[in-house]
Amino acid sequence: MKEISERKVAAKAIILSRVSSREQEEGYSIEAQKHRLQEYCTRRSLEIIKVFEFCESSTITNRTKFMEAINFARSQKEIIAIVTDKVDRLQRSHREYNMLDDLISREKIELHFHTENCIIHKYSSSQDRMMWNVHVMMAQSYVDSLRDNINRSFAHKLRCGEWVTFAPAGYLNVPHPNKERRGTIVVDSERAPLIKKLFEEYATGKYSLLEIVRMSRKWGLTSSRSKKALCRSQLYNILDNHFYYGVMRVRKTGKLYPHIYPPLITKELFDTCQDIRLGRKNKSFRYRGKEYIFKGLVKCATSGRIVAIDTKTKSYLDGSQGQWTYLIARHPDNPQKKVFVREEAVLEEVEKVFRSLIIPKELLEQVVEYIRKSAHTEQDFHKRRISELTAANTKITNRMNRLMDLYMDGDISKAEHEEKRQELTRKRDETIKEIELLNNADNNFNEKLVTLMELASRAYETFKGSNAEEKRQLINFVFSNLKLKGGKLDYNLRPPFSEFVKLPKTEEWWRRTHTNH
Numbered sequence: 452m453k454e455i456s457e458r459k460v461a462a463k464a465i466i467l468s469r470v471s472s473r474e475q476e477e478g479y480s481i482e483a484q485k486h487r488l489q490e491y492c493t494r495r496s497l498e499i500i501k502v503f504e505f506c507e508s509s510t511i512t513n514r515t516k517f518m519e520a521i522n523f524a525r526s527q528k529e530i531i532a533i534v535t536d537k538v539d540r541l542q543r544s545h546r547e548y549n550m551l552d553d554l555i556s557r558e559k560i561e562l563h564f565h566t567e568n569c570i571i572h573k574y575s576s577s578q579d580r581m582m583w584n585v586h587v588m589m590a591q592s593y594v595d596s597l598r599d600n601i602n603r604s605f606a607h608k609l610r611c612g613e614w615v616t617f618a619p620a621g622y623l624n625v626p627h628p629n630k631e632r633r634g635t636i637v638v639d640s641e642r643a644p645l646i647k648k649l650f651e652e653y654a655t656g657k658y659s660l661l662e663i664v665r666m667s668r669k670w671g672l673t674s675s676r677s678k679k680a681l682c683r684s685q686l687y688n689i690l691d692n693h694f695y696y697g698v699m700r701v702r703k704t705g706k707l708y709p710h711i712y713p714p715l716i717t718k719e720l721f722d723t724c725q726d727i728r729l730g731r732k733n734k735s736f737r738y739r740g741k742e743y744i745f746k747g748l749v750k751c752a753t754s755g756r757i758v759a760i761d762t763k764t765k766s767y768l769d770g771s772q773g774q775w776t777y778l779i780a781r782h783p784d785n786p787q788k789k790v791f792v793r794e795e796a797v798l799e800e801v802e803k804v805f806r807s808l809i810i811p812k813e814l815l816e817q818v819v820e821y822i823r824k825s826a827h828t829e830q831d832f833h834k835r836r837i838s839e840l841t842a843a844n845t846k847i848t849n850r851m852n853r854l855m856d857l858y859m860d861g862d863i864s865k866a867e868h869e870e871k872r873q874e875l876t877r878k879r880d881e882t883i884k885e886i887e888l889l890n891n892a893d894n895n896f897n898e899k900l901v902t903l904m905e906l907a908s909r910a911y912e913t914f915k916g917s918n919a920e921e922k923r924q925l926i927n928f929v930f931s932n933l934k935l936k937g938g939k940l941d942y943n944l945r946p947p948f949s950e951f952v953k954l955p956k957t958e959e960w961w962r963r964t965h966t967n968h
């Protein structure tokens with residue numbers, strides 16, 4: 452009773468007036484809410500310091516406007532009454548409950564619900580808090596019921612072959628004369644022929660997606676909504692959209708449903724484009740008995756496509772023949788022009804990288820010895836740290852038990868107990884988390900590092916003695932993002948090989964490293 456009599460009472464308030472877009476259409480007025488809440492604050496002698504009016508759904512994950520109001524109240528030095536028309540104007544789920552309850556317990560805010568005639572503060576009775584929870588639960592139930600109705604309506608329309616959202620490029624949404632009924636989808640006479648042409652050109656296999664983008668811009672193909680030229684990702688989605696040959700795909704489930712709208716292309720044309728897009732029409736790695744080392748591993752930096760590879764045969768005056776393999780890319784300055792790069796030239800660049808990974812035997816032995824010695828030191832630290840954290844965790848648990856005894860004996864107040872308990876809980880959670888991280892640590896890391904260094908040092912020798920398929924595997928293991936920019940090979944190295952090539956092969960480097968450690 453003593454704590455309740457000393458309760459701080461809010462003298463200042465903020466008004467939170469919210470509607471979702473659906474409610475706004477149905478006439479649930481922000482102005483009407485604000486008027487009622489202003490009268491409420493007058494009756495309660497609450498000084499209104501700010502009014503928050505916004506149209507935002509309470510079911511979205513990132514409630515920007517809502518958090519703006521909460522953070523404003525949190526920033527004030529005194530307790531602030533957050534006044535809303537109903538509980539569901541503030542929240543429609545328990546997602547925000549813990550945050551609000553924490554601010555209430557720290558006497559940063561009070562919640563005033565006008566319609567329910569309910570005030571939630573630090574010392575509210577269990578019955579008042581129960582009513583708050585009941586109203587939140589009812590609001591959540593309403594949202595869930597609404598979602599179920601929408602899903603049932605959505606499923607029904609799919610079974611009837613009706614699309615329920617924006618029409619894809621090449622089609623248009625046409626509203627129904629009766630505004631209460633959903634409109635339909637019709638073929639866009641301006642863009643539909645261009646969409647069909649898009650599929651037909653891509654199906655030839657002559658053009659990369661980047662080239663198709665350039666072509667679509669020359670044709671004047673734009674989005675029906677934004678009227679802007681379509682970007683690469685949008686064209687990729689068009690080529691992957693089943694809607695154009697007569698079925699609609701639900702992204703969430705991946706299921707296909709026949710639709711009632713006129714198709715723009717045949718399924719055969721769509722499948723041909725899919726084969727090209729997914730590389731199913733590419734030649735195998737062998738051509739006339741020859742294996743291509745770089746087939747499928749290198750992209751053209753200009754077009755973004757996997758480079759083509761071909762073998763050319765040349766006849767000489769003496770009647771003999773020679774075969775040369777070329778990687779075919781596009782010229783950086785003129786994408787219409789092809790650039791032929793000899794496979795041997797690209798192979799030479801790759802071999803240079805493998806040579807740079809070689810670590811002199813004496814230096815390699817010194818580095819491996821150092822890594823293995825340091826592993827023992829790390830393991831000793833690992834065990835010692837776990838022991839320290841376990842002891843600290845036991846100490847925190849004992850303090851929490853003593854804290855509860857002090858509270859039960861009346862030596863400390865509820866607020867003091869709660870503050871200390873939260874601090875101890877945070878420290879306990881931190882120690883438990885660090886113990887888990889140490890227990891899950893990979894104790895074999897040092898040996899794996901040694902193995903990789905030895906492998907890297909032998910990579911060039913291994914590569915030279917490998918067949919084409921083994922070379923492909925080694926390249927894919929060490930390199931990433933291989934690209935041909937004209938006649939030049941660009942690449943990244945996968946970790947840790949990207950670090951191994953930086954190791955200076957000098958005794959001076961080893962002397963400095965040894966001294967530092």
